[in-house]
Amino acid sequence: MNTPGARRDQLREFLRDRRARITPDQVGLPTAGRRRTPGLRREEVAVLAGVGVSWYTWLEQGRDITVSTDVLDAIAAALLLDAPERTHLYVLAGLNPPCRSGTATADITPETRNLLDAWGPRPAVLRNRYWTVLAYNDAARAVFGYEAPGHNCLITYFTNPRYLAMPHHWTRAAPAVVAAYRADSAPCPDDPGFDAVITDLAGRSREFADLWSRHDVGTPTQAVNALHHPEVGELHFDTTTLTLADRPDQHVVLYNPRPDTDTAEALDRLHRLRLAPPA
Numbered sequence: 500m501n502t503p504g505a506r507r508d509q510l511r512e513f514l515r516d517r518r519a520r521i522t523p524d525q526v527g528l529p530t531a532g533r534r535r536t537p538g539l540r541r542e543e544v545a546v547l548a549g550v551g552v553s554w555y556t557w558l559e560q561g562r563d564i565t566v567s568t569d570v571l572d573a574i575a576a577a578l579l580l581d582a583p584e585r586t587h588l589y590v591l592a593g594l595n596p597p598c599r600s601g602t603a604t605a606d607i608t609p610e611t612r613n614l615l616d617a618w619g620p621r622p623a624v625l626r627n628r629y630w631t632v633l634a635y636n637d638a639a640r641a642v643f644g645y646e647a648p649g650h651n652c653l654i655t656y657f658t659n660p661r662y663l664a665m666p667h668h669w670t671r672a673a674p675a676v677v678a679a680y681r682a683d684s685a686p687c688p689d690d691p692g693f694d695a696v697i698t699d700l701a702g703r704s705r706e707f708a709d710l711w712s713r714h715d716v717g718t719p720t721q722a723v724n725a726l727h728h729p730e731v732g733e734l735h736f737d738t739t740t741l742t743l744a745d746r747p748d749q750h751v752v753l754y755n756p757r758p759d760t761d762t763a764e765a766l767d768r769l770h771r772l773r774l775a776p777p778a
Contacts, residue, residue: 507561
């Protein structure tokens with residue numbers, strides 16, 4: 500169990516270690532005189548961060564004191580922490596990690612592209628944190644009718660006739676879909692990317708607007724996805740979402756035919772139809 504006391508112990512060791520790694524010249528401080536310890540002194544970190552020396556000393560000692568996001572950001576800058584280290588600092592201080600700033604990563608590695616293709620003939624999709632599709636395999640193109648990247652999975656679920664053609668399944672799953680999107684957007688309340696999707700869809704779907712107003716939150720890692728394909732009929736998938744470790748704002752969604760349905764056979768038929776020469 501990660502108790503507050505254990506977090507403060509780890510915070511103390513983390514700050515001491517990172518302070519010892521920074522030399523004065525790296526942060527524009529004079530190096531005159533003999534220094535008995537490697538790295539920066541506590542008072543130097545305090546000056547760089549704009550906080551009191553006593554307060555920073557208490558923080559580094561792991562005392563139970565109140566910290567703010569502004570102060571943690573200032574300390575992270577003083578210690579030249581990178582993004583993962585800054586997130587780690589927040590966690591050890593008992594605060595929610597900051598939202599990743601900037602535009603969501605859009606580049607796709609060859610390894611991820613190979614994973615999507617290797618999952619065929621089952622659908623696989625790569626989406627960003629806004630649930631906007633970045634890439635997909637041939638099976639996903641055939642199943643969902645994708646013609647180019649840029650579809651948003653949330654908007655598609657509430658507007659694509661292939662989903663809406665199965666009202667029983669759609670109505671049952673829609674609240675969980677909206678709750679999952681709220682959970683994903685909650686760490687970034689001021690992110691215009693999330694706001695754009697929510698505003699757009701609320702103007703196009705009364706059902707979404709009603710569900711969004713309920714403020715339900717949920718983070719299902721697996722779900723059932725059902726839709727009606729115009730060529731092969733009903734398709735039912737178990738879906739699993741995987742987050743890429745080196746690109747945490749990218750997520751691979753894998754679709755696996757439910758074993759108690761005819762989906763696997765329907766995918767085979769669809770594959771054959773796409774391979775058949777035109778009449």
